[in-house]
Amino acid sequence: xxxxxxxxxxxxxxVERLPxxxxxxAGRYLPEYRALRRRHDFLTLCKTPSLAAEVTLQPVExxxxxxxxxxxxxxxxxxxxxxxxxxxxxxxxxxxxxxxSSEDAGRLRRPDVESSLGYVFEALRLVRRELAGRVPLIxxxxxxxxxxxxxxxxxxxxxxxxxxAWSHRDAAGLRALLARLAEVTVDYxxxxxxxxxxxxxxxxxxGGLLDPQRFRDVALPSLLAVIDGVGxxxxxxxxxxxxxxxxxxxxxxxxxxxxxxxxxxxxxxRRITGRRFALxxxxxxxxxxxxxERIDAAVxxxxxxxxxxxxxxxxxxxxxPSTPVxxxxxxxxxxxxxxxxxxxxxxxxx
Amino acid sequence: xxxxxxxxxxxxxxVERLPxxxxxxAGRYLPEYRALRRRHDFLTLCKTPSLAAEVTLQPVExxxxxxxxxxxxxxxxxxxxxxxxxxxxxxxxxxxxxxxSSEDAGRLRRPDVESSLGYVFEALRLVRRELAGRVPLIxxxxxxxxxxxxxxxxxxxxxxxxxxAWSHRDAAGLRALLARLAEVTVDYxxxxxxxxxxxxxxxxxxGGLLDPQRFRDVALPSLLAVIDGVGxxxxxxxxxxxxxxxxxxxxxxxxxxxxxxxxxxxxxxRRITGRRFALxxxxxxxxxxxxxERIDAAVxxxxxxxxxxxxxxxxxxxxxPSTPVxxxxxxxxxxxxxxxxxxxxxxxxx
Numbered sequence: 001x002x003x004x005x006x007x008x009x010x011x012x013x014x015v016e017r018l019p020x021x022x023x024x025x026a027g028r029y030l031p032e033y034r035a036l037r038r039r040h041d042f043l044t045l046c047k048t049p050s051l052a053a054e055v056t057l058q059p060v061e062x063x064x065x066x067x068x069x070x071x072x073x074x075x076x077x078x079x080x081x082x083x084x085x086x087x088x089x090x091x092x093x094x095x096x097x098x099x100x101s102s103e104d105a106g107r108l109r110r111p112d113v114e115s116s117l118g119y120v121f122e123a124l125r126l127v128r129r130e131l132a133g134r135v136p137l138i139x140x141x142x143x144x145x146x147x148x149x150x151x152x153x154x155x156x157x158x159x160x161x162x163x164x165a166w167s168h169r170d171a172a173g174l175r176a177l178l179a180r181l182a183e184v185t186v187d188y189x190x191x192x193x194x195x196x197x198x199x200x201x202x203x204x205x206x207g208g209l210l211d212p213q214r215f216r217d218v219a220l221p222s223l224l225a226v227i228d229g230v231g232x233x234x235x236x237x238x239x240x241x242x243x244x245x246x247x248x249x250x251x252x253x254x255x256x257x258x259x260x261x262x263x264x265x266x267x268x269x270r271r272i273t274g275r276r277f278a279l280x281x282x283x284x285x286x287x288x289x290x291x292x293e294r295i296d297a298a299v300x301x302x303x304x305x306x307x308x309x310x311x312x313x314x315x316x317x318x319x320x321p322s323t324p325v326x327x328x329x330x331x332x333x334x335x336x337x338x339x340x341x342x343x344x345x346x347x348x349x350x
Numbered sequence: 351x352x353x354x355x356x357x358x359x360x361x362x363x364x365v366e367r368l369p370x371x372x373x374x375x376a377g378r379y380l381p382e383y384r385a386l387r388r389r390h391d392f393l394t395l396c397k398t399p400s401l402a403a404e405v406t407l408q409p410v411e412x413x414x415x416x417x418x419x420x421x422x423x424x425x426x427x428x429x430x431x432x433x434x435x436x437x438x439x440x441x442x443x444x445x446x447x448x449x450x451s452s453e454d455a456g457r458l459r460r461p462d463v464e465s466s467l468g469y470v471f472e473a474l475r476l477v478r479r480e481l482a483g484r485v486p487l488i489x490x491x492x493x494x495x496x497x498x499x500x501x502x503x504x505x506x507x508x509x510x511x512x513x514x515a516w517s518h519r520d521a522a523g524l525r526a527l528l529a530r531l532a533e534v535t536v537d538y539x540x541x542x543x544x545x546x547x548x549x550x551x552x553x554x555x556x557g558g559l560l561d562p563q564r565f566r567d568v569a570l571p572s573l574l575a576v577i578d579g580v581g582x583x584x585x586x587x588x589x590x591x592x593x594x595x596x597x598x599x600x601x602x603x604x605x606x607x608x609x610x611x612x613x614x615x616x617x618x619x620r621r622i623t624g625r626r627f628a629l630x631x632x633x634x635x636x637x638x639x640x641x642x643e644r645i646d647a648a649v650x651x652x653x654x655x656x657x658x659x660x661x662x663x664x665x666x667x668x669x670x671p672s673t674p675v676x677x678x679x680x681x682x683x684x685x686x687x688x689x690x691x692x693x694x695x696x697x698x699x700x
Contacts, residue, residue, distance in 0.1 A: 156508075161670050164636035168644060208592070211613050211634070242558070245594035245613045263561050263595045284561070286514035294518060320511050 001133040006067040010199055010235035010256050012278050012310040018303065018339030019066035020332050021138075023239070023259075024318030025059035026071045029328060032058050042087045046072050047119045053126035060135055062325070064332050067136050067199070068127060070192070072120050074142030074203055077181075077188050078151050080116035081108040091155060098154030100162055102173040108180060113187045120188075121195035128196035138237075139197025141189050142205070144181035144222035148174070149206040151181075160209055167210070167218050178222035186229030193234055200230060201237040201259065208242030215246050227254055237280060241317060247272045262316025266306040278310035283331070285315045288323045292330035299334035313339060351483040356417040360549055360585035360606050362628050362660040368653065368689030369416035370682050371488075373589070373609075374668030375409035376421045379678060382408050392437045396422050402473035406487075407480055412675070414682050417486050417549070418477060420542070422470050424492030424553055427531075427538050428501050430466035431458040441505060448504030450512055452523040458530060463537045470538075471545035478546035488587075489547025491539050492555070494531035494572035498524070499556040501531075510559055517560070517568050528572035536579030543584055550580060551587040551609065558592030565596050577604055587630060591667060597622045612666025616656040628660035633681070635665045638673045642680035649684035663689060 001007075005019035027033055033055055036045065045051050055071040075093050079085040086094045099105050114121070127137055150156065152163040166174045189200055202223070210219060227236060239259035243250060250258060251273035259280035260269050266279050287298045303313065313335040319328060351357075355369035377383055383405055386395065395401045405421040425443050429435040436444045449455050464471070477487055500506065502513040516524045539550055552573070560569060577586060589609035593600060600608060601623035609630035610619050616629050637648045653663065663685040669678060 159636070159667070159670065161636050161639060161672060164634060165639035168634070168637045168648070169640045208613070211615065213615070242592055263558070265561065265563070284514060284518070286509070286511050287518045289511060289515035290519045298518070317509070320509065322511060 001136065003066055003135050006312060007136050007198060007235060009310050009312050010237065010278050012256070015310075016340065018306075018311050018313050018335060020313040020335035020339065021065040021067040021069065022059070022063075022315050022319045022328065022331065023069075025063065025065055025069065025328075026055045027319065028321035029319055029323040030058055030062060030325060032062065042073075043085075046076060049119050049122035049126050052119070052123035053130060056123065056127045056137075057130055059328075060131070063328050064336075065135070067138055068131060069138040069140060069201070070120065070124055070127065070197065072123070072140070074140070074147065075150055076117060076120065077111075077113075077141065077184050078147055080111040080113065080188075081180075081184055082111075083108065083151060093150060093155065095151055095154045098162065099148075099151045099177065100166070102170070102176060105173075105177040105180065110180070110184055110187075113184070113191045117188055117191065121191050124192060124195035124197055136198040137196060138199045138201055139189065139192035139195075140201040140203060141185050141192075141226075142203050143207065143219070144178040144185060144226065145210075145219035146204050146206045147181050147185070148178055149209070152177075160206065164209060167214055171214075171218050174218055175221060178219065179225065182222040182225040182229070185226050189226070189230045193230070197234065199235040199237065201239055202226065202255075204238065204240040204243075207240040207246065210246075212246055212249055216249055220249070223253070239280070257312060259312075259314065260316065266302075266311065267308055270308050275309050278312060279306060280312040280314050282314065282316035285317050285320050285323070288315070288319065288327045288331055290327070292327060295327055295330045296334040296337075299331060300338045303335070303338045351486070353416055353485050356662060357486050357548060357585060359660050359662050360587065360628050362606075365660075366690065368656075368661050368663050368685060370663040370685035370689065371415040371417040371419065372409070372413075372665050372669045372678065372681065373419075375413065375415055375419065375678075376405045377669065378671035379669055379673040380408055380412060380675060382412065392423075393435075396426060397469045399469050399472035399476055402469070403476035403480060406473065406477045409678075410481070410485055413678050414686075415485070417488055418481060419488040419490060419551070420470065420474055420477065420547065422473070422490070424490070424497065425500055426467060426470065427461075427463075427491065427534050428497055430461040430463065430538075431534060432461075433458065433501060443500060443505065445501055445504045448512065449498075449501045449527065450516070452520070452526060455523075455527040455530065460530070460534055460537075463534070463541045467538055467541065471541050474542060474545035474547055486548040487546060488549045488551055489539065489542035489545075490551040490553060491535050491542075491576075492553050493557065493569070494528040494535060494576065495560075495569035496554050496556045497531050497535070498528055499559070502527075510556065514559060517564055521564075521568050524568055525571060528569065529575065532572040532575040532579070535576050539576070539580045543580070547584065549585040549587065551589055552576065552605075554588065554590040554593075557590040557596065560596075562596055562599055566599055570599065573603070587662075589630070607662060609662075609664065610666065616652075616661065617658055620658050625659050628662060629656060630662040630664050632664065632666035635667050635670050635673070638665070638669065638677045638681055640677070642677060645677055645680045646684040646687075649681060650688045653685070653688045 052071045235256040237257040238255045241261045257278045262284035402421045585606040587607040588605045607628045612634035
């Protein structure tokens, strides 16, 4: 492999410079992506391996990131389980028949992932072939809790009242749904690894909705089942958002990398979670709406903040569609420039 | 005054039982409120003192809370400053001409609050007269940061990209806008106190968007200006949401009460912020979508959790419109029942 900085950083091994990539790097901020989207709807892009592969490769070629992440959507496995999924302009993903009870959940099936999600695996194989080792390829899935957030609520929400009310009313029933989601997620991620994914990121976008006790009671068992089911074959990254109140619990997760949002300095996250994780993140994506000069300064501070241990430079949330491409390039360039200098200073100190 | 439990708890003085009220207690979960809204739009309710007073009193009479909170909207002072404000069905509040620069901000005026917001003061006077001391009356305002969130973005948002990008691009310019919002907020809150508000709650719904350093640099100076400008004449409550990562900073606020969301146990908040605050909160509002029995058990746990110091029983966020009124009553009844028992056990321990 040509550039394995990302994989080494995930495992906490020495690197010549810090690797950098961006969540949602294959997406709407790129004119080349928008051009494809004018011809194909979102689900068609996801489900056509050649198109998904093309989109996956765009940021590698156009922005110069150190890792590719397969173009897909966390909700695709729910569709494979039999839940009708639509992407409605302005509203995002919608499940017209949300799952609100154990009876509803009983109608979900455990799909054969090869036949129902094989298009993702095929896209992974295509990308690996195209990359030819230039950079590693990341696969991903939503955590059972975050999948359930959309499936139960039926769409994105500020408060997720149906989901949270279910957690109060019938924690055991909700845990059973999450356990079924975990089974399918394990099948799906194993398929991704077999197809060539060299690392896996778990997205727990809505993990922060729960207080620590309910997080441990309701969401954690299924998350641990996924982590356990995937095993340690490839580095595992856990991303969550708005979970400063859960850090003591997250510190126990048997994953390689914690990917944190922009709210907490990395140095403070390390003090709370200990030193056994690589950290990924966590520049506020709105910092990329400024100028290359400001971005350079922000990345310099970010890298200094992360210098207490292994660090994969990234944003604290997905790159915003309104980001100028020049600014995305400035972010990557700054990480490559300052990531070298700081890394050597870390080595000099140690 | 008949029932001053709330005011005493805010000041950390002894109470026979814990007081209870609910954020958004005057609102859509009440059929009596919905009946009025069928005849008047939201802004008409806010701006007609007799209607605002009627709505303010509904939960006192129908649900039995220990405090009234004036019916108004945090965004009204922005309208008084010259920003056009609309409430659009489904979208919530909208500023058709958002403030995105210091030049835009320059067009905002410092209004005479008596003439532009006098309807709120008149409603406060009416409510005080009607209450005749039965329970205290709370006034409120948004914090400058949270007001700016709506004013800059133009509407509610998941990421508030314009606001946050401004904070990265031109912190001084944004601080200047916040300082102007603070001036008007102080005028407005002094007017509320003169009109009879016996406590003030500051709503910082979007305070949690910022990392600790930017919170201190950008949002905090204007927040302190408001707190300082209002003075200590009445108890001051600071509410914020998703700010677990800011607790060390919030612990320095010169307010009487911290009102916290449902994500952190009160006992843990006390360990981080120290014992000089009364705490308000913090049951997850979705717990009120279950049954009276479950609500009773949840309130019992909440009160045990808060027993380490003064506690105003409340929700961790506004009551949801889909809450059955019987469940809101069950919440209040449980607080009154268990708040007595636990309070005496606190006294027994001390």
